Amino acid sequence: MIELKGVGKTFKVARRGKGTLAALQSLFHRQYDLVRALDSVSFRVDEGEIVGYIGPNGAGKSTSIKVMSGILVPDEGDCEIMGFAPWKQRREYVRQIGVVFGQRTQLWWDVPIIDSFELLRDIYSVPQPEYARNLELLTQTMDLSAFLRTPLRQLSLGQRMRAEIAASLLHSPKLLFLDEPTIGLDAPSKLAVRQFIRQINAETKLTVLLTTHDMNDIDALTDRILLIGKGKILYDGAFSQIKQRSGQSAVEEVIAELYREYAL
Amino acid sequence: MIYFKYLRMVVKSMLQYRANLVLLTIGQLLSVAGYFAGIALLFARFGSLDGWSFGEVALCFGVVTAAWSLTECFARGFDVFQSTVRRGEFDRVLLRPRGTILQILGGNFEFTRLAKLLWAFAVLGVGVTQSGVEWSALRGLTLALMVLSGFLIFSGVFILGASVCFWTVEGLEFINIFTDGGRELAAYPLTIYTRWIRRFFTFILPFGCFNYLPLLYVTGRSANGLYALTPLFALAFLLPCLLMWRSGVRHYQSTGN
Numbered sequence: 001m002i003e004l005k006g007v008g009k010t011f012k013v014a015r016r017g018k019g020t021l022a023a024l025q026s027l028f029h030r031q032y033d034l035v036r037a038l039d040s041v042s043f044r045v046d047e048g049e050i051v052g053y054i055g056p057n058g059a060g061k062s063t064s065i066k067v068m069s070g071i072l073v074p075d076e077g078d079c080e081i082m083g084f085a086p087w088k089q090r091r092e093y094v095r096q097i098g099v100v101f102g103q104r105t106q107l108w109w110d111v112p113i114i115d116s117f118e119l120l121r122d123i124y125s126v127p128q129p130e131y132a133r134n135l136e137l138l139t140q141t142m143d144l145s146a147f148l149r150t151p152l153r154q155l156s157l158g159q160r161m162r163a164e165i166a167a168s169l170l171h172s173p174k175l176l177f178l179d180e181p182t183i184g185l186d187a188p189s190k191l192a193v194r195q196f197i198r199q200i201n202a203e204t205k206l207t208v209l210l211t212t213h214d215m216n217d218i219d220a221l222t223d224r225i226l227l228i229g230k231g232k233i234l235y236d237g238a239f240s241q242i243k244q245r246s247g248q249s250a251v252e253e254v255i256a257e258l259y260r261e262y263a264l
Numbered sequence: 265m266i267y268f269k270y271l272r273m274v275v276k277s278m279l280q281y282r283a284n285l286v287l288l289t290i291g292q293l294l295s296v297a298g299y300f301a302g303i304a305l306l307f308a309r310f311g312s313l314d315g316w317s318f319g320e321v322a323l324c325f326g327v328v329t330a331a332w333s334l335t336e337c338f339a340r341g342f343d344v345f346q347s348t349v350r351r352g353e354f355d356r357v358l359l360r361p362r363g364t365i366l367q368i369l370g371g372n373f374e375f376t377r378l379a380k381l382l383w384a385f386a387v388l389g390v391g392v393t394q395s396g397v398e399w400s401a402l403r404g405l406t407l408a409l410m411v412l413s414g415f416l417i418f419s420g421v422f423i424l425g426a427s428v429c430f431w432t433v434e435g436l437e438f439i440n441i442f443t444d445g446g447r448e449l450a451a452y453p454l455t456i457y458t459r460w461i462r463r464f465f466t467f468i469l470p471f472g473c474f475n476y477l478p479l480l481y482v483t484g485r486s487a488n489g490l491y492a493l494t495p496l497f498a499l500a501f502l503l504p505c506l507l508m509w510r511s512g513v514r515h516y517q518s519t520g521n
Binding site for chain 2: 011066069070071072073090091092094095097099101104106108109110111115116119122123124125151
């Protein structure tokens with residue numbers, strides 16, 4: 001399904017000193033730092049898998065999701081997903097995937113959710129019967145019916161995230177990227193989101209790659225984790241093994257220890 | 265067509281803020297009214313401008329204003345593209361299986377600018393009746409072509425400006441020299457300007473091609489029918505703009521979270 005081989009990406013970041021003088025100087029003379037966001041990242045994910053992608057802030061999680069979803073072009077390496085090079089055949093490729101950024105919305109702010117859904121149906125050219133089927137299923141499993149006709153801006157964060165995830169599945173993608181889907185959610189909403197991801201994965205063999213800082217997400221959804229730090233894949237394997245090895249009982253402690261071990 | 269579905273979405277969103285809509289529209293109406301009144305006063309004092317009568321300048325001004333308001337309304341997405349990139353919203357554009365230009369055009373309309381269009385038509389009406397032009401079908405057609413061509417050329421400039429955002433999102437104010445500055449300049453017949461300005465706005469930024477040159481034909485200053493066709497040059501101008509956009513999209517670096 002997903003295969004990355006030696007993917008690398010370096011960003012040029014403008015360096016700027018403190019104060020007005022430095023700001024003025026930067027107008028004429030720019031200094032750049034090179035930040036190695038991804039450093040020969042390789043892994044593969046099979047169809048129907050759920051993979052937890054973890055690592056501290058700035059480790060390269062979002063950058064790799066952007067590469068895999070075709071937003072960014074990597075500097076080196078190969079990335080093949082469902083037979084596509086994501087950034088080359090962008091339009092054909094993105095039709096097959098769903099992407100949720102927990103901190104950004106893909107829905108229209110001022111109109112009822114259902115209107116956004118219908119525009120998405122048209123953007124993805126989803127045939128009406130398929131759309132109706134998906135909408136029915138998503139409305140039931142995500143419990144959306146109470147607020148389908150409410151504008152996005154009036155929804156709670158939990159309702160919004162459910163609507164976001166539903167929106168990304170209306171066109172029946174085979175692969176779903178979730179970038180921090182539970183960020184800021186209260187406990188019932190978190191449980192609902194997790195329950196839904198499990199259910200949809202079991203029913204449709206949807207492949208899911210999710211990033212999160214909440215290790216309970218991982219615990220509830222999958223045993224396979226990818227640990228990334230400073231742009232490198234540090235660990236690719238079973239979460240249960242790490243738990244056993246550390247002997248800690250609380251998942252947060254396990255992860256904190258893991259980060260310490262790799263000096264992240 | 266998907267473009268109109270986008271359009272419907274923007275209208276729906278806008279109707280959520282009715283008072284805002286009304287106030288903005290009134291503001292637009294007043295701004296053009298004041299500006300044109302200024303020109304009318306100048307002519308009341310001086311009679312003509314380098315051999316161009318008030319009615320003829322009204323034609324010039326009307327064409328530019330009509331083209332500009334159409335551009336501000338329909339190509340608004342490129343005008344505000346800097347903030348789209350800053351907020352990282354271009355990511356979402358790339359995630360949808362549609363062309364980037366279509367999505368940027370469809371994502372943003374500023375209907376309040378159509379108030380300006382009404383004014384532009386009123387001014388054009390003044391020009392048509394006061395300029396003393398003997399109207400023929402061909403001359404009328406040329407006038408319509410001028411507005412359309414101006415719309416395409418201004419849109420091209422907006423696209424160029426937006427493309428620069430792919431490389432840097434700082435110091436983009438200089439683009440306004442060409443958009444706002446060019447618009448002000450083109451509101452009068454180019455003949456009143458010095459030679460290098462005329463050349464620049466004919467061959468580099470072809471604003472002259474959609475008003476000054478075809479007006480030579482429309483007002484009967486030149487019998488050469490080729491002048492009536494200069495608005496078509498807009499199509500040639502759009503091509504490099506679109507190429508610039510394409511290479512910009514490839515260069516897109518996104519922003520962190």
